[in-house]
Amino acid sequence: MKKGIIFNIQKFSIHDGPGIRTTVFLKGCPLRCAWCSNPESQIEDIQLLYDEKKCVHCLSCVNTCPESAISHIDGKISIDNSKCVKCLKCVDSCMSDALSYEGEYSSVDEIVETCLQDIDFYEESGGGVTISGGEGMSQPEFLKNLISELHKHNIHVAIETTGYIEKDTFKELAEMLDLLLFDVKHYDSNKHFEGTEVHNELIIENLKWAIENKIEVLPRIPVIPGFNNSIEDAEGLSKLLVSVGAKKVQLLPFHQFGEKKYELLGRDYKLKNIKALQKEDLEDYRQIFVSNGLECFF
Template structure:
């Protein structure tokens, strides 16, 4: 697999592992988190976004679509994702740039070339490459080949993962990385299902396996209002991590960076207008982890 579906390559990233990094975002995710900041990452296909503010209703996109995937209803452009083939003809046709695409097929050679452009910064800062998503392991065959090529250049490799990966796949891919940035969203399986659409047993089993294999792991908890932001939730999550044997955890306060994307994708956003959390809102929450002996930071 020399090609993968990528929706972003972000240079000079400082929040996805140590040092200065280039983060490569793969499309596809098995979870449907209600607060997801990258809803465009969930589908494993190319997606078309419509910006109503730029649209002049010329309907050239409707006329240009060979697959009848685009329609106009009540002065709104709608893209049928089941019919869309990701040819991007509509995007190139739109003179107002009201249509854009999320997801593009890229060759490993091109991705590695982009990653190597900042190798000096990685070496000076102790940085490297982070694979993200969506789910970083969502395209396993492509990922194996990409990692192989990146390792030929002695780059530090990290991956962001939900942990919701088939055991065999996780056991094969996880040891390829120098660092696992491992999402831990809830200790209670039913609450986990309510927020993400999946239960957490497989996630916890993979986390335990990675720990017992001696892999470098940084658990990261997205702290989400009305889902896992109570003191009781903090205590339960802290107990889970300490029982496994983990010593540190990073808290990721809820933010609203992805709200506009839902509008452009005609998707309902469960957290619309919910106030973002700040570090100072989570002092007591953080203390629950510290009391359990965990190095807890933002």
């Protein structure tokens, strides 16, 4: 059976669906959200991370790399990802742990075995397993097998999804799942593109289909400063949700938990130094959804 590429398995999650859960993070995502808190999830491949603060410039990584993908320029280590073959010899040779990596290939059986370690907690709390990412549906064949195996043990399976999945694939996977935690980022397609590099028509179509077909869906809005956090945005988003038949929505206030990861990946972070949002900052925003007949909570 084909393996899938993951970058984390987080136990005792309480924010990724009902009860106590194990969250399995798959690599790969078609969106490039400016605020993404898991930038290491976007590419469906193993990635090197470099922490300049830990580096002692011993140059063992430069000398070890068989593809000359690592160089030392102007006192800094530089990684050419186009040359890197993910042999990870550089990581093994790094004496200061300045180099690490994200992503490993795992079988369905390996993941299920890890999840089963906490099955008693799922049963006691009404929890289960949540597939996340990245985009949880980015590896569809692997995901189908994983869901099927988890269901053999009567484990509730939820997914965190962007909804930006080819329609037939989305429908097949959605019908297998017990809960869709469905991100809704903007009502305006062009504005959606500005923040994520994709338009939103396919997302809205998939959301509407899932609700109409009685699949359990919880729309969730990541509230991002300067992107969708105005009262006007709340009006537009609430009207969109009402139009597709949604009854409730969860707000996810912007945070800075992923900022350090951009530095380790050698990437610019567009929302650097933007203040995180608190629940109390969004009470007026939340009331717009309530006034439009939606149950709205954090």
